[in-house]
Amino acid sequence: MIETDILIIGAGPTGLFAVFEAGLLKLKCHLIDALPQIGGQLAELYPKKPIYDIPGYPEVLAGDLVTNLMEQIKQFQPGFTLGETAETIEKLEDGTFIVTTNEGTKHHAKAIAIAGGLGTFEPRKPILKDLEFYEKEDRGVDYFIKDPEKYRGKNVVISGGGDSALDWSVFLTDVAASVTLVHRRNEFRGALDSVEKVQELKSLGKIKLITPGEVVGFKGSERIESVDIEVNGARMNVVTDYFIPLFGLTPKLGAIANWGLEIEKNAIKVNNALDYQTNIDGIYAIGDVNIYPGKLKLILCGFHEATLMCQSVYNRINPGKKYVLKYTTVSGIDGFDGTRKEAEKAVVKSID
């Protein structure tokens, strides 16, 4: 069981900055994110785009902001459970919580901060008959490649035209028995070197490229045995063990919607006059995932909400203990790793 003071669900900018504000109050944080990497929308949707409305940064790339946030919170040693989705929550008699992920990882925390943004990113699925049957119990349809070894010596059909379809096709040529990449048009939308790599592997006969083509059906009783592909109005059948559609991700609030929280317009209602707490005592919602009158879904607003949430958790965990607001410029920062950061003291020099 992972033990922490504040369990933060979502490692986007809001969740990451919350670690810093919690650290100043000597509160430990652990973060869960459904994605394999930190950074939320900034890392998943627009890492190379500049952001112009972060105070003090006339311009900063989304990816760089994430790197900087990570650098800023390093000394507070947050824990991470990445690539897992927070699924269930249980409130114990002492007011603490146990959150379990889809992989069964358990986290015990004194307070919960949901910083889930738009929700978990789920795969966009093609509209195909019997898809639901084949996506269960390893019957051959996968939407994520978690462990490439699973495909060792197998035949794989990938479809999609973006970076992940290209990158995984390239990667799996060294692992799978055969890789077929199917895309609805001849042009691909990915980094130039990935496109060139696929081109090269195609000419070496290591990737079978079918464009413009579309997977339109499956064959197989227990599990997939082959897929039907429509190419220029004609049909062909390709024998395969796996079909991996990679059409990008779409966010859904997911399991959190069943936690008994008050939801409005796909977001969690909070008390914004006070501390961004939800209708359940001890569960907070900060950043894009919450809603209150006048809510703005901006990074800046998430940072502010994270700060007030941490103060409230401090009071919850230390009832009756008065917290006095300190300025980091004056009091410095004590990391959990024993580091101390403070402004240089002015040189004291005696004057004769």
Add this chain to the structure above:
Amino acid sequence: MAQDITITITDREGVTHEVQAPTDMNMSIMELVRAYELAPEGTIGICGGMAMCASCQCYVLNEVPLPEKGPDEEAMLWEAFNVKENSRLGCQIHITEAIDGLAIELAPEA
């Protein structure tokens, strides 16, 4: 002051709304749908208008001349679902006086 224009939007429930759209705020059709809350939060404009999610896909219902599709829009529509001849991405259609009277229908949520 720049003139507002009129856009007709049929939502995913089949209800048609005639809305006024400002031409001086650098808005797109996707943002207009969000501003008038014609689709539930989180179901349109997921990629922030970067032609990367197709959540803003709409069908153009009349002959109002629209700017050509750019390569990003073209590519996204190739990958999207429920695509028809008259599909466009709302985030790639900017609101200008030239599109006054445009009628669109939101494509189903995919």
